[in-house]
Amino acid sequence: MTDTVKQILSWYASESPGVQANLYRFLTTGRLAGTGKLVILPVDQGFEHGPVRSFSPNPAGFDPRYHFQLAIDAGCNAYAAPLGFIEAGAAEYAGQIPLILKCNNHDLLYTDPEAPLPAVTAGVNDALRLGCAAIGFTIYPGSGARTEMYEELRELTAEAKSVGLPVVVWSYPRGGKLTKEAETAVDVSAYAAQIAAQLGADIIKVKPPTYGPWDEKAAEAFEKAGVRVDTLTERARVVLKGAFAGRRIVIFSGGEAKGTEAVLQENRDLAAAGSFGTIMGRNSFQREHDEAVKLLQDVMEIHRSGAAPGYLSEQVAVSA
């Protein structure tokens, strides 16, 4: 139990010991154990993008066991996947790595640009019987169907917390009036992180914020407050602040497959902002096994030596 882990858990004092114990498991597993940083392997692309696009680059990934093993081999803090992928390895790998059961999923065979809505595909009882340490859920702020998502999440969250399971929320702005660019605007990303946190998320996953503010009023607010959002590091700080001033664990997703140096640089920038780490799917499982392990471990080292997570260094007692 490091001081960092102790401090992070202190932010979750309203949660039951069961939820805290599972958060502790995430924070004390793998190569980053005890650092307050997390590198998580998520593999939901089989559902989200289809198996051909997702697994052809590294065909070993068609086999669900491959991803359990990759996460273990690389020393990840956790592995996240939909029901079927978890079922296909939960017995064989029982207890060997904390699991996050993705409880809703979306596929590309039908698309509704205005009101995208994932289907709820698993529940809290599934998580318990499969030995998972958390449930995961995706919301699309900006979607015409966001209300339905928020309310589904609320139901699952109440149930999960009542049995000691933390909730990991993928908060991806999408749909409605949001342009492709707006989806990762710094103010929109911070808003997405805030919404997840307000809905009770224990761990929040957002995409790296790629450009300056989308909303005029946000631009004014930044200007008045003298906040710069020119670099990824600056923008990531805004997002972390948007999640309760860094008092909720926020990790950034790796997004589309890209070159190794691009991955490393992105993580360096995020780590400099005090990111809690990354959740990196395609950039790991689409690489050949040993290359993926090396990349994941290189990324872990970047986060290990990054800024203290969530502005830990800046936090002072509110009542002081």
Added chain:
Amino acid sequence: MTDTVKQILSWYASESPGVQANLYRFLTTGRLAGTGKLVILPVDQGFEHGPVRSFSPNPAGFDPRYHFQLAIDAGCNAYAAPLGFIEAGAAEYAGQIPLILKCNNHDLLYTDPEAPLPAVTAGVNDALRLGCAAIGFTIYPGSGARTEMYEELRELTAEAKSVGLPVVVWSYPRGGKLTKEAETAVDVSAYAAQIAAQLGADIIKVKPPTYGPWDEKAAEAFEKAGVRVDTLTERARVVLKGAFAGRRIVIFSGGEAKGTEAVLQENRDLAAAGSFGTIMGRNSFQREHDEAVKLLQDVMEIHRSGAAPGYLSEQVAVSA
């Protein structure tokens, strides 16, 4: 137990002793304890408007603990917020100030001008486990989705009262055929207060009524009855009467951030009408801490010396 508090509680004789005991807690906490007046700090703007716009003016507000502390420092009667903000401080501040759990929320990343509908984001069980003294809920009379909101409120109200929790309703006309101006017309505001009260609200929050009647028939009615609605004080009296002749607690929201004098004057006008107080978010937490405390306390003094709340001075026994 002052006579004022006793008289106010007498209007809630149909509620269980549990509900009454929580109302008593609101009425006997903070600097206004015993006066029948309430100044409440609400912070749901992180969800409603996004964190960048809401907290950049005073970045201390990114930290959820800040608001608990501000409410305590200023001597507010209560603090109201969504699930995540409450969770982020409920253990640390357990018991130190009455909490109102906002159970639905709306964000700006998707907007539906015709039928705005907040998502239900928390429930009665959450309120109980987090030690809240009431639940809060927003309705938009005028929205194409109002029926859904009223029915959600009805379910939550029944559940809340069955476990001794009062219900605080934010009643904000919006959507459908209502123009921006109509949203705060005196007859519309009074109507909104009435709907909340008819739905079983124990405490009602409305916006200050900004102009004369919107509806022609209301105008005729005022004329026939010789009711003047030229000043804010006159209009506020109409709204208070709309909430069961002052026999339900009605507080006015502070609305957009504005200058200090404007805030004080608005409160003077409302206090003159017999308002039960105010619920003031942006005008407090977006100011720097000490300035916010001073403003909140100045407002408290205005309400302390205002007219008796809810026409108390005029009320006579119905059967007399």
Added chain:
Amino acid sequence: MTDTVKQILSWYASESPGVQANLYRFLTTGRLAGTGKLVILPVDQGFEHGPVRSFSPNPAGFDPRYHFQLAIDAGCNAYAAPLGFIEAGAAEYAGQIPLILKCNNHDLLYTDPEAPLPAVTAGVNDALRLGCAAIGFTIYPGSGARTEMYEELRELTAEAKSVGLPVVVWSYPRGGKLTKEAETAVDVSAYAAQIAAQLGADIIKVKPPTYGPWDEKAAEAFEKAGVRVDTLTERARVVLKGAFAGRRIVIFSGGEAKGTEAVLQENRDLAAAGSFGTIMGRNSFQREHDEAVKLLQDVMEIHRSGAAPGYLSEQVAVSA
């Protein structure tokens, strides 16, 4: 208990012994017992296409008992049908052949090309009281109503597995933007198999993939990976891989009625790919009894001598 059956069951180690026992029954019944291959008789066309079209070619099929008897006479592994057909023979044929209760059905008297949605017509309790060994369910990936289907399936799956019943999913892309051709494109079929597997299906039924990729990105992925999809055998391998690298039982449907040689050739091609067998309705029950039995048994011999099911021959330890 053959080694093949043992190996197949090992993929379902997360399932309860009850689910495994019913899978064992499918794998050890009929002429293909112990081979890991399945030939199943499905008769839901009375509901799906109407009785006149379905049963006029061989009027004996109007009688529900005919199909139980046909499946038994031919030595099928199982018989699948909607509630009414099962009820009409379940007592008379109790225990004589494993039954799959089709729990949703779609008819042609109303069609919604954009968002086709079958009705849920039976449930888990029906399956238990009727002595069925599994439930069956159809999803239409691509339909505007897919979310509803996925969520219905999720509920039924959780209930079925909790009482020891496996779940058989018919995954038929249909609706929305999918053209008739796209419905059986190799990448779409593989995607459909993946979605079913991710939703927790124990046995998956898809249509034979009839042509090259529909999605450009899939085409690119095939090209980069050097995967050929020119022949049915090559395409079927892609689909099997899409279902967890062959670690879920996938059988191909026979589709429209066609000539005997066409049926046999299609099955030869599928068997060469390592298909787990076929589920063949119209091509069997619309033929006269003895001819149908002969065709079914010829197909069984083809699958018996086909490639090891689900790439069994290629599988290597993940961690090796």
Added chain:
Amino acid sequence: MTDTVKQILSWYASESPGVQANLYRFLTTGRLAGTGKLVILPVDQGFEHGPVRSFSPNPAGFDPRYHFQLAIDAGCNAYAAPLGFIEAGAAEYAGQIPLILKCNNHDLLYTDPEAPLPAVTAGVNDALRLGCAAIGFTIYPGSGARTEMYEELRELTAEAKSVGLPVVVWSYPRGGKLTKEAETAVDVSAYAAQIAAQLGADIIKVKPPTYGPWDEKAAEAFEKAGVRVDTLTERARVVLKGAFAGRRIVIFSGGEAKGTEAVLQENRDLAAAGSFGTIMGRNSFQREHDEAVKLLQDVMEIHRSGAAPGYLSEQVAVSA
């Protein structure tokens, strides 16, 4: 499906197809498949008498897997055991032999001669998740606690039948005024079989009736009716008649360990009476494996060539 099996199932026409399908499984498994006769291996002595006494004679029996394998090797119709023994092999032997989950058990570390009462140790949900084909339950007619047992059985029976599981009842008179001798008196045994049948048992297990009537009035009744009960065969016929004139499956237990010839002779006498078979524990699993298999198979041959089960040869239509 033999005529014998068809006729036996016809007696259970009030049961759901699910219950009938499971009865069919018992009647069509093992070396006696299709004969209407059953030889079942029960191993509850670890609980009932303790492991030292039960398994020391053949220490292989300490291992729960041994008994699954013995039942399969010998070609038994089913294997019956308490929860723990079933759990310890249900996955490994999933589907390989019909299982009966003994749902109540009694041990010898405390005895209450007046009102013996087994504990309920498993339930219908356990049976479903473990893939069992029936539940088993022991009643002690004559016990001061019989009412409690009958009512427990009634609850379990209603639940089991609603999910398609038949009920096997061990009916062992014991306790109260019953002497050791009375426990197996012909009239008492017939009474015990009747009570089980009246409680809804599908299969009834009683001890072989060892002597003439215990009750005077029964003796008079036999005399008046000219019924002889001098031999085991004669007495067994009375017991079978007591179970609805042979229209419920009645099997006799083997009782204490004894010499091979004694076992064979007892079974010959019972088979001559039209017994449906035997359920033989200690006399099989306490022998060394190959000897046990031989004895079980010898007993099977005796029953195969015995009288038609349950007076089938004598039965005439009631309305004829």
Added chain:
Amino acid sequence: MTDTVKQILSWYASESPGVQANLYRFLTTGRLAGTGKLVILPVDQGFEHGPVRSFSPNPAGFDPRYHFQLAIDAGCNAYAAPLGFIEAGAAEYAGQIPLILKCNNHDLLYTDPEAPLPAVTAGVNDALRLGCAAIGFTIYPGSGARTEMYEELRELTAEAKSVGLPVVVWSYPRGGKLTKEAETAVDVSAYAAQIAAQLGADIIKVKPPTYGPWDEKAAEAFEKAGVRVDTLTERARVVLKGAFAGRRIVIFSGGEAKGTEAVLQENRDLAAAGSFGTIMGRNSFQREHDEAVKLLQDVMEIHRSGAAPGYLSEQVAVSA
């Protein structure tokens, strides 16, 4: 994941992945991680014997946090205690050591020598909210109230397993006709272990068997089978065999406080028998902290170098 752990988990293949994952946690925590051996700290004596007797020898033990810390300091596999003791440290030590919630307890302020019956004092929901990895339960075979205990355990076991929690059973013969000596007789201990296993226990705790058989028939059985029970090692082997031939985890309790050498020798004898370890309360927490840590670690080394757990070395395939 060692081969030993893998083999032990294979005995629990009927359990859900959730139960297996928690068993894995016990087997991979502390200094004995991966060895298949367990040393668990149990502290229920405050309830069972009163605080004065229990904690006066080492007053640090009055503080519930002391025992969490002691278990961690010594490198135990788990810590077991009643509800209150767990609640008093569960948040502070969340996740740091696997917890077993003792769900029933017995005190000495009232005694019923004939029919002792602990009270059910906690439940499965408590275990989940407190982050426990298993529930614990005590049965007293031999008690006139044993039926009630077995049925309470059955209910809790079904509920616990359905949410992924294993069940640890303390099986302590007591009450009725059992003399003090009989309570730890080898045949009685083996019987107690068998009953726990038959009731579905995943881990079984019994007292070390102190003398030769209590029951005459057991004595005969030992003699016939040539089983010697003269030494503690020999007797412990009988008990392990009684728990499904070593296929259930059995650990021995340390019993009354005694001298260090006596503790070590007892553990050497048990380890030689293939014990899975020990659960040692009074002999650890009643010693001063550093002495307790040393003793616990010395005991761990004894078990580490003991015989393979549960006859692992002797086990051969049943069907071989």
